Amino acid sequence: MNSKDLTVIEHIEEIRKRLWLVAIVFILGIVGSFFLAKPLIHFLQANEQMENLPLNVFQVTDPVMIYLKVILFLAFVITSPVILYQLWSFVSPGLHETERRATLSYIPYSFILFLAGISFSYFVLFPFVMKFMITLAGDLGVTPLIGINDYFNFLFQITLPFGVIFQLPVALLFFTRLGFITPMMMVKVRKYAYFGLFTIAAFITPPDIMSHLLVTVPLLILYEISIAISKIGYRKYLKAEQKRQIEEQQESLQSN
Structure with missing residues (x-):
């Protein structure tokens, strides 16, 4: 049965089945993450800026909370390709065959860009942010006493948004491939997009020009890459x- 012919109840039932599948994979991801969380925590603590600043525990439950947060983060990363595939499977019956094939191929690229965004933030941006904060504390004549819970919360707040922001090329290509936006439209609103990306960079970086540039420049490059990629997607869409119009005309002539 075609998804377009399903009733509301059948749509809800389909969503429920897909959510159950995602939940099962997520639980399996949690089980696997128990073995990965500890080495990842040690790796994330080995920041160059933290060599002379040991992390502290201010509450008895802090180590458990950090362990759980890292486990959930890893489980989400492991499950994210399945989530994307289930979303695609749910909407794909409403797409044409060429659109289904094209959008399915975006899933691995989306996952790779998510990891690339997190990696860029951790290896490039995060050290500059930590250096700025520690230097500022020294200028104010105070000694940083960093709790492990605050450290990891701050780390996730810096890195996770970049995993989402780096989805920009795939998201814009997806909407271009479906004909919702065009490269011409993206070029026309470029200055507004630049202003929006500049504002986003200001919110997620400390108030120094170097950190701001480290974030703003890659975001602007991402937007330009998105325009270039969307031009390819738009040509395929046209x-x-x-081809679809020719096929419809042929079918109409045959039926007459």
Whole structure:
């Protein structure tokens, strides 16, 4: 049965089945993450800026909370390709065959860009932010006493948004491939997009020009890459539309 012919109850039942599948994979991801969390925590603590600043525990439950947060983070990363595939499977019956094939291929690229965004934030941006904060504390004549819970919360607040922001090329290509936006539209609103990305960079970086540039420049490059990629997707969209119109005309002539 075609998804377009399903009733509301059948749609809800389909969503429920997909959510159950995602939940099962997520639970399996949690089980696997128990073995990965400890070495990842040690790795994330080995920051160059933290060599002379040991992390502290201010509450008895802090170590458990950090362990759980890292486990959940790893489980989410492991499950994210399944989530994307289930979303695609749910909406794909409403797409044409060429659109289904094209959008399915975006899932691995989306996952890779998510990891690339997190890696960029941790290895490039995070050290500059920590250095700025520690230097500022020294200028104010105070000694940083950093709790492990605050450290990891701050780390996740810096890195996770970049995993989402780096989805920009895939997201814009997806909407271009479906004909919702065009490269011409993206070029037309470029200055507004730049201002928006500049504002986002200001919110997630400390108030120094170097950190701001480290974030703003890659975001602007991502937008330009998105325009270039969307031009390819738009040409494919036009070809697919032309082919579809020819097929519809042929079917109409045959039926007459």
